[in-house]
Amino acid sequence: MHLMYFTEQPMSTYPAQEGLDFGATALMFSNRYFDPVSGSRLYNEYIEEYKLAESVGIDGIMLNEHHNAPFCMQAKANIFAAILAAVTEKMKIVLLGNPLPLAENPVRLAEELAMIDMISRGRLVSGFVRGGGQEQLAAGVNPAFNRERFEEAHDLIVAAWTREGPFRFEGTHYQHRVVNPWALPLQKPYPRVWVPGVISRETIVWAARHRYPYIALNTSIESTRNIWKIYDEEAERCGYTAGPENRGYLQQCHVAETEEKAIENARQFRWMQGEFTGLAHPSWASPAGYSSPNNRRAFVEFSVGRRENPRGITTFEEQVEQGRIICGTPKTVIPRIRRVLEETRPSIYAVWGNDGTVSHADSLSCIRLLGEEVFPAIREIGEELGLHSPFEVDAPVSLAYSPETDREQVRQRA
C-alpha cells in the first residue's frame, strides 16, 4: 500500500462567527479576517508536521490548493511541493492536485512540475483536478469550459513532458507558438498522474480511460463502490482490468492517545460549519456550465434553496457511522480502517489527520501514532488483502504507456 498524510492546511484562526453571519466562508467572505501573523505561524507548523511524517515512515504527503477561503491555506500546491522537494528525502510528493482549468498557461505548469520532480529526485505524483466551482470565479475562469480546459491542459502538459520540442500547439482553449520547455521531468515517461474526485461520473470515466488511479475523496463506502463500478467498467472497455493499484481513498481519521481526545479533535473535521469545504454559497459552488448536465436540475434546486447539497451533507455522527470519519486510539482505529480497506480495496490510502483548530501538539501526536503504530498494521492488512500500490506493481503510468498486449486489446476492440 501507499500510505499518505494529508491536511487541508486550515486557516484555523479565522473568526468562525463572522463566516456564519456572512452566510458563506468562500469566495466573497472578506479577507479582512485573514491574519498573516497566524498564517505565517501555521505554514511553518505544517512544514514541521510534514517533516515529522517522513521521519515516522509515512510514504507520502498529499497536497492540494484552494482559493478565497479559510478551509485551506494553500493557494498554490506547487509551492509546498517545491518546499517538500528540498526538505524531505524519501517521501512521495503527491499533488491532488493542480486545478488545470485555472491555468492560462499549462506549459508553465509543466515546467514547475518538472522542476519539482527533478529537485525531489523523482518523487512527484502529479495529480490534476478541475478545481471547485468557486475557484473558477476566484480565478475568473469560464466555468462553461471547465471540463474542456481540464482535458486540453492535460494533453498539452503530457505533450510538453513527452514530445521532443520545439513543437506548436493549436488547441481550442490553448494555443502556443512554441512548446519547448527547458525543464523536463526526471521520471519517465512522466510522473504518475492520479485524479481525485467526489461526484462527477465524467471524471471517473476520464481517469479510467487514461488508466490513471482515481482517488475517492472521503466518500461513503457505498459511493466508493459505485465509483469503482464505473471505473472498472470503463477499464474493461479500454482493454485492461482495474485493480487496487487504480484505486485510492482519502479518509478523515484522527488518532490520539485517548478515545476522548480523539473524538474531541475529530469533531474538528466538521469545523467549517459541517461542510466539506466550508459554508458554500450554492450558486458560487456550482456556476452554470461547471457541473455535468445530468446533475443540472439538482444543482439548480440547491442553488435556489429548494434542496440540500447534491454533494451531500451529513452530521459528525453520520460520518462516523458511515466510516467516513474514523477516530480513536491506534488500537481502535486499525479494525475500522481494515473494514474500509476490505469493503473498498484501495492500494492508495491517504489519511486526512488533522483539521480546524486541532493544536500543533495534537497534530504532531496524531502523525507520530499514524506512522509508528497505525500504518505498520495497515501495511500488513494491505499485504493480507493483496492491496498493492502502483509503485509496488510498477503499474503503467497511463494507458498510452501500457504493455503492448493491453494496447493491442484496445485496438482490437476499437
Next chain:
Amino acid sequence: MDKATEWRTSDPVIAGSALHVMRCGDGAPVLILHHDIGTLDRTPFYDALSRQFDVVVPHHPGHGRSERPEWMRSVRDMAVVYRWLLGTLGLERVSLVGLGFGGWIAAEMATMAPSLLDRLVLVGPMGIKPPEGYILDQALYNHLEYTRAGFHDQAAYDRVFGEEPPTDLVVEWEICREMNFRVAWKPYMYSQTLPHLLGSVTAPSLVVWGDDDRVVPQSATGPWLENLPDATLEIVENAGHYVDLEQPDALARLATGFLVG
C-alpha cells in the same frame, strides 16, 4: 382570436444549429431580441408591437428552444447569426428592438450593416462598460435573486414569473446562464470595441432606460448617446431592467411611436 396575436413558429437551421423563431403580425418588420434570461412565449409587449408590425422574436442561440452552437464564442457571433436569419426570412431591411442583453446584440448588428437598418431601439442595453458601477454579475447571484433584481416592483415580478417560479423555468434560466458565460464571460457583458464602431450607425436610435435599473447602471446612457450619431434617450418611470415586462404599455407606446416615426 385577434389576428394580430396569432403567433406562428419555425425552426430554421442557421450556421448548423436550429433557431426557434416566433413571428406575428403584418407591416414593417421588427426583430425583437430578448434578455439574457431567455423569453416567455408571449408577452404583452410582443403582442402590442405585433398589432402594428411584422414582429420576429427568435430564441437566442443556446437559449430556450434554440440549439446551442458549441462553436459560438461571442455576442458578435450571435449578431452574425441573426443577420443570416434575416436573410433566410427574406427580411433585408428591418428595425431592431433590443432588450437588455438583446440590446447588445442589436447594436452589434447595427454596426455590421448600417444601411439595412430602419430604426434601432435599445432598452437598458448591455454591451458597453458603464462609466460608473458595474453590470450586475449573474455569476454571483442565484437565479431568483438575479431576476428579481431586474424589477422595480416585486409585485410585477410575482405577476410575470410567479412568487416562486417553477423549477422548470429556473432550469431554463440556468441553461441561458451557461450560454451567456460561453459568449460574454470576460469582460462580463460588454465589448471593449463596440463603442468605437457605433459611429457607423446612421439610423435613428432610441435609448430607453428604466428609472430603477439595478442590472445595467444608468451611467451607461452616457457612452451610448455619445457614440450613436442620432440617438435620443427616454426614461420609463417605475421600471427596473425588464422594462418590457414591468411597464409593457409604456414601452410599447414609446417604441411604436419611434418606429413609425
